[in-house]
Amino acid sequence: MGRPPCCNKANVKRGPWTAEEDAKILAYVASNGIGNWTLVPQKAGLNRCGKSCRLRWTNYLRPDLKHDNFTPEEEECILEHHRTIGSRWSLIAKHLPGRTDNDVKNYWNTKLKKKLTKMGIDPLTHKPFSQLVTEYGMISGLPSTGNKNALLHTSLANAEPYLLIKEISRAKAINTQMMGKFLDPFSRNLQWNAMAQFQVMNQENGSSSTSSASSSSFVSPLSYSCERSQIQIAPSSPSECNEYILGDPFSSVDTGQMSECRTPAILLSNKDSVSRPENEKITQLPAKHSTAAADSFVDGILAHDNQMRLDFPNILDEYYDDY
């Protein structure tokens, strides 16, 4: 059943490549070109997995690769595209001739992320931390109760950016993680019914939407109430879609205080959100959440999508074309 294995994983060499091995791959590609990588180890006389050979060629041996430092122009390019699409390294690398996704990813992780942080810019959202704090405060109201928010207040008062960043990142991570529980593994769409049932269970168990981050309940930054099998979401405006994912997990929200939202990088960075045709994005959503409010959320995503395409026609259209 199925294809034969490409190699005996247990017996192939791993780790750093020697000059001789590199020479063998270069010689093989020079005479045979790039084809089936699983045949390369055998034909080139290498005791390596084909996948490992492909990676070595792609990330290091390709003759068109640059091995010098990134230029300021390249740096700017990475920043701009990362701000737009997030950590889609292969897509970003397409805009940088001679650079691989691995190069871009390493450069981001070792240099740019730190550089932005030092400049007071959140590398995830590309917003100034001061703005994040303002928005965070507007979202949560920063009530004085609760250890987490107390820590935020302390961080602010004592000017401890590290703690502040850590807490905001933690908040984002927790909500992202919780949202992940409600993503359909196949369609990657939110499982609204599951979210609703989860919320109902929490309410029945005496949990409220003000539960702490240490509990396992997902707390939308938007105030919504749930009835059995029906979720009612009431965002104050369609533009607040990203707060579903990046919002405050610690406290309930006065939706009237919601701040202006930009197109969420985390949504754009979702491969499926980019790759799916527009009509499919809508029709795949479960019927149960076809309330006016939920529709406005979908509309919000689509509106942002359209806006982004208007704002960055050259960039996003390329991505759409790629899929």
Next chain:
DNA sequence: AAAAGCTCCAACCGCCCATAT
């Protein structure tokens, strides 16, 4: 001088989707 900590990046891991069998 040497131990500890830090930076960088090549290589690996594990997942996904398309495709071959």
Next chain:
DNA sequence: CATATGGGCGGTTGGAGCTTT
């Protein structure tokens, strides 16, 4: 149709080299 691989991708890691203590 079921199963396994190929290729692509993003995330993570190991270790060499450098810096700090």
